[in-house]
Amino acid sequence: MPTDNPRSVDPRFFQDALLKWFGRYKRDLPWRHTRDPYAIFVSEMMLQQTQVKTVLPYYQRFLKELPDWKSLAKAKEEKVLKLWEGLGYYRRARNLRAAAQAVLKDFGGKLPDTMDLILEIPGVGPYSAGAVLSIAYQKPHPVVDGNVLRVFSRVFLLEGNLKAGPGHQKAWSLAESLLSPKRPGDFNQALMELGATVCFPENPQCLLCPLLSQCQAAQKGLQAEFPQMPKTVETVEIPMAALLIERKGKVLVRKRPQEERWLKGMWEFPSAEGKTFEEALRKLEKSLKVRAQRKELHEVRHQITHHKIRLRLFPVFGLPKPRKAGNLKWVSSLKLTLLPFASAKGKLRKWVLRKSVS
DNA sequence: TACTCGTGGAG
DNA sequence: TCTCCAAGAGT
Numbered sequence: 001m002p003t004d005n006p007r008s009v010d011p012r013f014f015q016d017a018l019l020k021w022f023g024r025y026k027r028d029l030p031w032r033h034t035r036d037p038y039a040i041f042v043s044e045m046m047l048q049q050t051q052v053k054t055v056l057p058y059y060q061r062f063l064k065e066l067p068d069w070k071s072l073a074k075a076k077e078e079k080v081l082k083l084w085e086g087l088g089y090y091r092r093a094r095n096l097r098a099a100a101q102a103v104l105k106d107f108g109g110k111l112p113d114t115m116d117l118i119l120e121i122p123g124v125g126p127y128s129a130g131a132v133l134s135i136a137y138q139k140p141h142p143v144v145d146g147n148v149l150r151v152f153s154r155v156f157l158l159e160g161n162l163k164a165g166p167g168h169q170k171a172w173s174l175a176e177s178l179l180s181p182k183r184p185g186d187f188n189q190a191l192m193e194l195g196a197t198v199c200f201p202e203n204p205q206c207l208l209c210p211l212l213s214q215c216q217a218a219q220k221g222l223q224a225e226f227p228q229m230p231k232t233v234e235t236v237e238i239p240m241a242a243l244l245i246e247r248k249g250k251v252l253v254r255k256r257p258q259e260e261r262w263l264k265g266m267w268e269f270p271s272a273e274g275k276t277f278e279e280a281l282r283k284l285e286k287s288l289k290v291r292a293q294r295k296e297l298h299e300v301r302h303q304i305t306h307h308k309i310r311l312r313l314f315p316v317f318g319l320p321k322p323r324k325a326g327n328l329k330w331v332s333s334l335k336l337t338l339l340p341f342a343s344a345k346g347k348l349r350k351w352v353l354r355k356s357v358s
Numbered sequence: 359t360a361c362t363c364g365t366g367g368a369g
Numbered sequence: 370t371c372t373c374c375a376a377g378a379g380t
Contacts, residue, residue, distance in 0.1 A: 040369065043376085044376070046374065046376090047375090047376040047377095048375090048377045048378075049363090049364085049365095049375055049376080049377055049378095050364090050365080050376080050377095051365095051366075051367075051374095051375055051376085052375095052376075053366090053367080054365075054366065054367085054375090055376090065369090086365075086366095087364080088363080088364030088365045089363055089364055089365085089377085089378090090363085090364080091363070091378080091379080092363095092377090092378085094376080095379090122378095122379095123377095123378065124378085125377060125378045125379080125380090126375075126377085126378090127376070127377055127378085128378080129374085131376070143376080145375090145376050145377075146374075146375055146376075146377085147375085147376065148376090157366090164359070164360075165359080188376095189376090192376055193376095195376090196375085196376080199373070200368095201368095201373080201375090202368080202369070202373090203369090229373090229374090232372085232373075232374095233361095235372090253378085259367075260360090261362090261363095262363070262364080263363090263364085301370095302364085302365085303364085303365085303372095304362090304363070304365085305361085305362065305364085306362095306366060308371095332365090336371065
């Protein structure tokens with residue numbers, strides 16, 4: 001019979017096992033070498049729904065360029081977005097800048113160290129608040145993220161969807177009851193580290209786990225059955241066409257308006273959706289008054305939530321006229337632009353940089 | 359509450 | 370090639 005009663009676990013044993021393991025096996029990460037609340041705050045914003053390995057280069061570059069609250073608060077949004085290019089969830093970048101402005105304007109230049117105040121900051125929710133307070137200020141607040149949910153679901157055999165409703169509440173109360181009051185920051189990081197490096201979604205490395213003796217799923221051989229994730233929505237395919245329009249060594253880019261469903265306010269090669277590529281292409285030709293080749297230069301596949309996007313890039317015939325429309329711009333380099341589906345690591349961007357914009 | 363927002367890595 | 374999902378927040 002599954003027990004989900006936190007009182008069946010000795011918090012002291014849990015803390016000792018976890019902290020000892022963390023001390024020995026934790027990864028060497030840059031934000032573990034600083035006590036600066038700003039740097040820790042930046043790392044937490046970047047780490048939302050994003051793996052450590054992906055964040056690393058962004059974190060280093062971001063702090064070098066914008067080392068403190070003041071420089072971030074005063075930076076242009078374009079600059080912050082450029083530093084975020086390719087990291088995804090761009091609202092985080094805008095919120096981070098707004099957070100810096102709030103810290104300066106509302107909190108005297110110092111990140112607040114209490115739960116109620118830090119939650120007022122844009123982009124800070126329950127997880128980030130607990131993480132920053134415990135790691136930067138050693139305040140005894142728990143965290144619950146995807147890693148913690150996975151570890152708890154296995155150790156305590158928690159059934160059902162833990163990402164919302166009563167299951168989520170249960171996870172938070174467990175995290176609170178188990179938290180090490182002396183070392184909350186290390187405890188929280190240890191729990192997440194365990195999920196990230198041992199308690200994998202697939203093929204968890206149970207023999208390396210400090211909680212093995214406490215893990216109900218492992219004892220029953222049910223690791224693969226937990227966590228119990230809600231079934232995923234079917235993905236819809238969206239054909240998209242984009243145009244590569246060159247003139248005198250420059251390329252036409254477009255700022256996506258607020259009406260777009262994704263990547264609002266981001267720069268791209270002019271693009272459109274359609275039921276078919278041909279339809280998308282005709283829309284573009286009409287709105288920009290140009291003629292495009294029917295053979296694409298390149299195709300990129302991309303997935304945004306339950307949308308499967310296929311973006312084809314078509315070259316434009318002849319020499320198009322210059323245009324001045326507000327959301328269009330000729331650029332000679334992509335250094336100042338953000339290109340959807342063509343992020344820093346994207347194939348399309350690499351292709352364009354090599355073939356077209358040198 | 360449930361949906362939306364990006365991208366890359368792993369199996 | 371396809372599916373899953375990650376140091377979540379905003380609405």
